Amino acid sequence: MYQIKEVFHTLQGEGAHSGRPAVFCRFAGCNLWSGREQDRAVARCNFCDTDFVGTDGQNGGSFRLPTELADHIAGFWPADQGHRYVICTGGEPLLQLDAPLIEALHARGFEIGVETNGTLPAPAGIDWLCVSPKGATNVVIEQCDELKLVYPQAEAPPERFSRIAARNFYLSPMNPPDGTISTDSPAVRAAIDYCLAHPQWKLTLQSHKILHID
């Protein structure tokens, strides 16, 4: 059974695929926070901007078979159009994403992107893996397509991750958990300054919050 909070069609807002159309599949639940506000202060990840609790979001639900969920996702792609891209996020998608679902999505022509906190092993077959480390947690994924670090985090400075085998290194300024964004915040200024001084790192912004597209 797959527990899905919501499914929606929009543009990838962050990282190397910014601007690319995608269906987002937001899995319910996370291993670093219960999702309840009263637990946020003591959670291992405490700046989350996302409601991932339950299956009651737009186009969410419980799906018994991987083929059922893959058909549901495919229904959000424009008819007769290729370039299919699905982004599995959450919550923490690696609590639920498995080989049968990967196979069912590939069978329907999707490239598969994953947004993960990196604390759980990833199944084979993911086409674009984005790891976003959190606080003092241990990253167990050794290779990824992009390492996208929310900045600043006292317990997760960029130097901790600069030797991970990633094709792209991004700093994403921390935004308020309420979903708003300010492009002239101290976090944005600090991320710009860090990239200028450490050119291994590139800046990415949560452009969907600037554009108000989801």
Ligand SMILES: C[S@@+](CC[C@H](N)C(=O)[O-])C[C@H]1O[C@@H](n2cnc3c(N)ncnc32)[C@H](O)[C@@H]1O
């Ligand atoms: C909600 S998480 C879900 C996927 C996975 N659990 C993870 O943390 O990567 C999706 C993306 O949003 C980012 N994110 C969450 N809260 C944020 C915030 N307050 N400011 C900036 N990025 C944030 C995460 O770092 C991650 O890259």
Ligand SMILES: Nc1nc2[nH]cc(C(=O)O)c2c(=O)[nH]1
């Ligand atoms: N447009 C848009 N792009 C995103 N990229 C990663 C997101 C996420 O929450 O995982 C996200 C999201 O929530 N919306």
Ligand code: SF4
């Ligand atoms: S940002 Fe990711 S790891 Fe952190 S609480 Fe939200 S879903 Fe979990």
Ligand SMILES: [Mg+2]
């Ligand atoms: Mg988001």
